[in-house]
Amino acid sequence: MMKSKDLFYKFLLWREKNIKEKNFILIISFVVGICTALAAILLKNIIHTIQHFLTANSQIDQANYWLLLYPIIGILLAGLFVKYIVRDDISHGVTKILYAISQRKSRIKPHNIWSSIVASSVTIGFGGSVGAEAPIVLTGAAIGSNLGRLFKMEQKTLMLLVGCGAAGAIAGIFKAPIAGLVFVIEVLMLDLTMTSVLPLLISSVTAATVAYIFTGTDAMFMFSQTEAFEMNRIPYVLLLGIFCGLVSLYFTRVMNRVEQRYRKLGGYWKKFIVAGVMLSLLIFLFPPLYGEGYNTIGSLLDGEFAHIMDGSIFYGLKDNYWGVAIFLGLILLTKVFASSATNAGGGCGGIFAPSLYLGCIAGFVFAYSSNYFSITTMLSEKNFALLGMAGVMAGVMHAPLTGVFLIAELTGGYALFLPLMIVSISSYITILMFEPHSIYSMRLAQKGELLTHHKDKAVLTLLNVNSIIEKDFIVVSPNMSLGDMVKAIAQSRRNVFPVVDEKGILVGVVLLDDIRNIMFRPELYERFHVSKFMVSAPARIYINMPMEQIMRTFDDTKAWNLPVVDEEGHYIGFMSKSKIFNSYREVLVENFSGD
Numbered sequence: 386m387m388k389s390k391d392l393f394y395k396f397l398l399w400r401e402k403n404i405k406e407k408n409f410i411l412i413i414s415f416v417v418g419i420c421t422a423l424a425a426i427l428l429k430n431i432i433h434t435i436q437h438f439l440t441a442n443s444q445i446d447q448a449n450y451w452l453l454l455y456p457i458i459g460i461l462l463a464g465l466f467v468k469y470i471v472r473d474d475i476s477h478g479v480t481k482i483l484y485a486i487s488q489r490k491s492r493i494k495p496h497n498i499w500s501s502i503v504a505s506s507v508t509i510g511f512g513g514s515v516g517a518e519a520p521i522v523l524t525g526a527a528i529g530s531n532l533g534r535l536f537k538m539e540q541k542t543l544m545l546l547v548g549c550g551a552a553g554a555i556a557g558i559f560k561a562p563i564a565g566l567v568f569v570i571e572v573l574m575l576d577l578t579m580t581s582v583l584p585l586l587i588s589s590v591t592a593a594t595v596a597y598i599f600t601g602t603d604a605m606f607m608f609s610q611t612e613a614f615e616m617n618r619i620p621y622v623l624l625l626g627i628f629c630g631l632v633s634l635y636f637t638r639v640m641n642r643v644e645q646r647y648r649k650l651g652g653y654w655k656k657f658i659v660a661g662v663m664l665s666l667l668i669f670l671f672p673p674l675y676g677e678g679y680n681t682i683g684s685l686l687d688g689e690f691a692h693i694m695d696g697s698i699f700y701g702l703k704d705n706y707w708g709v710a711i712f713l714g715l716i717l718l719t720k721v722f723a724s725s726a727t728n729a730g731g732g733c734g735g736i737f738a739p740s741l742y743l744g745c746i747a748g749f750v751f752a753y754s755s756n757y758f759s760i761t762t763m764l765s766e767k768n769f770a771l772l773g774m775a776g777v778m779a780g781v782m783h784a785p786l787t788g789v790f791l792i793a794e795l796t797g798g799y800a801l802f803l804p805l806m807i808v809s810i811s812s813y814i815t816i817l818m819f820e821p822h823s824i825y826s827m828r829l830a831q832k833g834e835l836l837t838h839h840k841d842k843a844v845l846t847l848l849n850v851n852s853i854i855e856k857d858f859i860v861v862s863p864n865m866s867l868g869d870m871v872k873a874i875a876q877s878r879r880n881v882f883p884v885v886d887e888k889g890i891l892v893g894v895v896l897l898d899d900i901r902n903i904m905f906r907p908e909l910y911e912r913f914h915v916s917k918f919m920v921s922a923p924a925r926i927y928i929n930m931p932m933e934q935i936m937r938t939f940d941d942t943k944a945w946n947l948p949v950v951d952e953e954g955h956y957i958g959f960m961s962k963s964k965i966f967n968s969y970r971e972v973l974v975e976n977f978s979g980d
Contacts, residue, residue, distance in 0.1 A: 397536065397537060400536075406542075407580065409536070410538075410542060410545070410546075410584050411583065411584055411587060413529075413532055413533065413536065413538075413546060413549075413584075414546070414549045414584035414585070414587045414588045414591075415587050415588070415591055416532065417525070417528055417529045417532060417546060417549045417550050417553055417588050418549070418553040418556075418557075418587060418588040418589065418590070418591025418592040418595070419591055419592070419595055420525075420528045420532075420553075421521075421524070421525035421528055421529075421550055421553035421554045421556075421557050421588070421592050422553060422556070422557035422591070422592035422593070422594075422595035422596050422599075423557075423595065424498075424502060424521060424524050424525065424528070424554070424557070425521050425525075425554055425557035425558035425592070425596065426557065426595075426596065426599050426600065427502065428502050428505065428506055428517055428520070428521055428524075428558075429517065429558065431502075431506040431510065432505075432506050432509045432510045432517060432676070432677075433510075434510070435506065435507070435510025435511065436509075436510050436512075436676055439451070439455055439510070439511065439512075440675075450669070452512065452665070452668050452669045452672060452675065453665045453666070453668075453669045454665065455511045455512045455668075455675075456511055456512040456513055456514075456661070456664045456665050456668050456675075456727070457661040457664070457665050457730075458511050459507055459508050459509075459510065459511025459512055459513050459732060460508060460511075460513055460657065460660065460661060460664065460727060460730040460731045460732035461657065461661070461730075461731065462507045462511070463504040463505075463507045463508040463513075463731055463732045463733050464653065464657060464730065464731020464732065465731070466500075466503060466504055466507070467500070467504055467731065467733065468653060468731070471496055471500045471504070473494065473496065473500075475497065475500050475501050475504060475520075475523070475733055476728050476733055477519070477728075477735075477825075479519050479522055479523070479572065479573075479735065479825040480825050481493070481497075481523060482522065482523060482526045482547060482551060482573060483573065483825060491530055491533075491540060491543035491544040491546075491547045492530060492534065492543070493523075493526055493527040493530040493531065493547065494527070495527070495531050497523055497524065497526075497527035498524055498527045498528055498531065499524075501520035501521070501523050501524050501527075501733060502520065502521070502524055504520070504732070504733035505517050505520035505521075505732075505733045505734050508727060508732035508733050508734050509676050509677060509734055510676075512668055512675045512676055513664070513676070513727040513732040513734055514664065514667070514668065514674045514675070514676070514678070514720065514723035514724050514726075514727050514739070515677075515724050515727045515728060515732065515733075515734020515735060515736070515738065515739065516677050516734055516735045516736065516737040516738025516739055516741075517558065517677065517734065517735070517738065518554075518555070518558055518559075518735050518737030518738060519734065519735020519736065519737055520733055520734060520735060521554045521557075521558050522550075522551045522554045522555060522735070522737075524550075524554060525550035525551050525552075525553050525554030525555075525557075526547045526548075526550040526551045526554070527550065528550045529543075529546035529547045529548070529549045529550030529551075529553075529588075530543055530546060530547050530550070532546060533546040533547075545581050545584060545585075546584075547573075548569040548573055548581075548585055549584050549585055549587075549588035550588070551565075551568065551569050551573055552565035552566050552568065552569045552585045552588050552589045552592075553565065553588040553589060553591065553592035554592070555568050555589075555791075556588070556589040556590070556592040556593040556596070557592035557593065557595065557596045558596075559605055559791060559794065559795055560593050560596045560597060560600070560602075560604065560605060560794065560795075561593065561605075561790070561791050561794035561795060562586075562589040562590045562592070562593040562794075563589070563790045563794060564787055564790045564791035564794050564795075565585075565588070565589035565592065565593070566582075566585050566586060566589050567784075567786045567787050567790050567791075568784065568787045568791075569585055570786075571782070571783070571784035571785075571786055571787050572782055572783075572784050572787065572823065572825060604794070604795060604796055604797040605679075605795045605796075606679075606682060606683055606686050606795055606796045607683070607686075607687075607796075607797075608686045608767070608771060608796035608797055608798050610767075610768065610798065610800050610801065612765040612767070612768060613800075614765075614768060614800070614801055614803075614804055617762065618762070618764065618804070619804070619807065621755065621762070621764055621769075622772060622804045622807045622808050622811075623807060623808075623811050624751075625747075625748060625751050625769060625772055625773060625776060625808050625811075626776050626807060626808040626809070626810070626811025626812045626815065627811055627812070627815050628747060628751055628776075629744060629747055629748070629773055629776025629777045629779075629780055629808060629811075629812040629815075630776070630780045630811065630812040630813070630814070630815025630816045631815060631816075632717065632743060632744075632747045632776075632777055632780070633740075633776075633777050633779075633780025633781045633812060633815075633816045634780070634815070634816050634819050634820060635721070636720075636721050636736075636739075636740070636743060636777070636781055636824075637781060637816070637820055637823075637824045638820075639721045639722075639725075640721050640724065640725050640736070640824065641824070643721070643722060643725040643726075643729075644725055644728075644729060647659070647660065647725065647726075647729035648729075653731070656729050656730060656731070657730045657731050659726075659729075659730075660725075660726040660727070660729040660730030660731075661726075661730050663722060663723075663726040664723055664726040664727055664730060667719050667722060667723045667726070668723065670697070670698065671697065671712070671715065671716050671719060672695070672697045673693060673716055674716065674719070674720060674723045677738040677742070678738065678739070678742040679738070679742075681693060681742065681745070681746070682741060682742060682745045682770075682774070685745050685746070685749045685766075685767070685770045686745070686767055686770055686771060686796065687767070688766060688767045690709060690713075690749070690766075693709065693712065693713070694708075694709075694712060697712075699712055706757065709753070710750060710753055710754055710757075713746050713749065713750050713753075714750055716746060717743060717746050717747060717750065720739055720742065720743055721739075724736060724739045736781065736824060737778075740777050740778045740781040740782065741774050741777075741778060743777050744773040744774035744775065744776055744777030744778055745770045745771075745773055745774045746770075746773070747773040747776070747777055748769040748770040748771065748772050748773020748774065748776065749766050749769065749770040749773065751764075751769055751773065752764035752765065752766040752768075752769035752770070753766055768801060768804075771792060771796055771798050771801060771805075772801065772804055772805060772808045773808070774788075774792050774795075775788040775789055775791075775792040775805045775808055775809045775812075776788065776808040776809060776811075776812040777812065778791065778792070778809075779808075779809035779810075779812045779813045780812040780813060780815065780816040781816075781823065781824050782823050782824070782825065783813065783816070783817070783820075783822065783823035784813075784823070785806075785809040785810050785812070785813040786809075788805070788809040788812075789802070789805045789806050789809050792805060793805060853960055853964050853965055854949050854957060854958040854959070854960055855958055855959050855960070855961060855964060856957075856958040856959075857878075857879070858877070858879050858881065858882065858883055858958065858959050859873045859876060859877045859879070859882055860882070860883050860884075860885050860956065861873055861882050861883070861884055861885075861895060861915050862884065862885065862886065862887070862915065863884055863886060863892060863893075863914070863915050863916040863919065864914060864915070864916065865914065865915045866910060866911055866913070866914055866915075867900070867903065867904070867909055867910045867911075867912070867913040867914070867915075867918075868907075868910030868911060870882075870895065870900070870904070870915060871904050871910065874897065874904065880896065880897035880898070881894055881895070881896060881897070881946050881959065882894065882895040882897075883948055883956050883959070884915055884916075884919045885956045888955075889955045889956060890953070890954045890955060890956070891922070891925070891948055891950050891954060891955070891956040892919070893919035893920055893921055893922065894919060894920060894921075894922050894948065895915060895918065895919050895920075896920065899918060899920065900918050903918075922947060922948050923942040923943075923944045923947065924938050924941070924942045924944065924947055925947065925948055925949075925950050925954075926938065926947050926948065926949045926950070926960050927949075927950060927951070927952065928949060928950070928951050928952075928957060929952070932965075935960065935965075936965070939962050939965075944962075945961060945962045945963065946959050946960070946961045946962075947959065947960055948960075
């Protein structure tokens with residue numbers, strides 16, 4: 386063991402002498418691209434193998450009662466695996482990456498390289514109504530992070546390699562190299578430069594190439610445009626974008642609230658029972674909710690929707706015009722509950738596939754319903770299903786460029802590039818009016834832990850609040866006499882004194898300027914007490930406040946020093962604007978120099 390370590394350290398020394406840092410980063414990004422593509426291929430094959438084994442003999446003209454059982458088995462196996470083997474939270478993969486970038490110096494635990502693959506393949510293979518993309522993005526990011534740590538790379542390089550892993554994962558699972566690059570820029574919000582774009586490109590292109598070698602060069606969804614897009618359809622495309630933005634808002638808000646409800650249930654088994662019952666019933670009633678739903682997407686993009694109701698209790702309505710519309714509309718409403726139940730019950734998966742799935746159905750239902758009432762302008766249901774995928778993805782992820790390029794690369798629908806852009810932008814603008822953050826970043830933004838493209842906000846996010854709190858202020862009590870106060874002033878180098886009661890609660894402050902006119906009058910030393918001349922602080926800083934909110938408080942009050950308290954009001958220390966500025970400069974130099 387020691388010999389192998391010695392050899393590795395010798396290799397590191399040799400590398401530092403013979404390979405420039407920039408060139409070595411390119412080599413690692415190439416390796417990351419290969420590894421992430423292989424991981425993506427492995428995950429997809431396991432999922433498809435499990436699904437084929439479970440559903441190969443199901444009948445299309447009658448309900449499949451096994452659908453009541455399969456999803457429960459899947460989330461149970463995945464939940465027990467995570468609870469007793471992994472013993473760590475591996476859900477919300479993209480959110481975990483954002484947290485690692487913002488708060489953990491881009492360090493992702495090694496088990497994330499394999500644990501997400503195992504848990505998500507079982508979850509989705511048995512019918513969990515989530516996607517495999519977020520788990521594989523977390524896997525890719527973990528590969529990049531841990532390779533960087535293995536070769537002792539600095540924090541900025543680790544952040545870049547996390548991005549390379551995420552880009553490679555998207556490129557590998559979707560065979561979409563441009564979308565992989567754009568995803569990192571828009572969703573992971575890395576502050577990129579020209580030197581960092583090249584490694585991301587290498588990882589994306591390498592992963593896509595490996596995927597082409599093993600799975601062929603065909604696009605993931607074979608889309609053939611049989612009806613040309615005409616310019617008089619643009620108003621309908623704008624309306625579709627607004628509709629997709631509202632669908633995205635519905636999905637984001639409902640998922641957030643449903644997850645909060647599940648968290649309030651408490652114990653693991655209670656959540657599993659409630660979520661398992663909801664998931665199995667929804668999938669039994671609406672079999673297209675089973676798994677990722679890519680078969681449904683493929684059917685709608687082919688213009689074949691007659692067998693959407695196969696294997697459901699609504700099979701008899703498959704030839705009824707409004708029966709199809711209502712069935713798909715109900716799926717549009719219930720998909721978010723199925724996805725939330727999958728993750729809450731112990732499963733592992735992301736909302737990448739659900740957003741594509743919802744978008745495809747939303748676009749199809751929009752055109753399908755419009756055509757029923759239209760007299761002159763008929764809309765291509767296939768085309769609008771494709772456009773809807775970009776619209777909902779752009780809205781849910783707050784990533785219009787990712788929506789455009791991913792759908793174009795997924796389907797080969799480059800001829801629809803202009804309407805793809807229109808629907809993505811209009812959907813993004815629509816949801817932005819209601820939700821400033823994507824479904825991924827919402828949780829971190831609420832805690833003030835989200836790193837963004839805005840450099841000032843990013844630096845504030847990286848500041849350690851505890852390191853800024855100053856505790857060398859002399860504490861006084863409300864009953865202290867003016868004479869004792871003068872003695873405290875003589876021992877202090879500060880001109881502000883926190884006033885704290887016997888329980889440690891901050892009740893006010895004494896400002897040196899306020900008592901300067903009486904502090905040299907000995908006859909008043911026993912007559913005056915602190916409670917008489919203390920004042921309220923202009924504002925209080927609570928220990929769990931985000932740095933951005935703290936700076937707003939300083940700006941609003943025009944103060945240079947503000948007291949820091951906990952949730953109960955116990956005094957902790959003071960925070961000064963000058964200390965924040967000094968720390969700001971240090972973090973700026975450490976994390977953003979050379980950008």
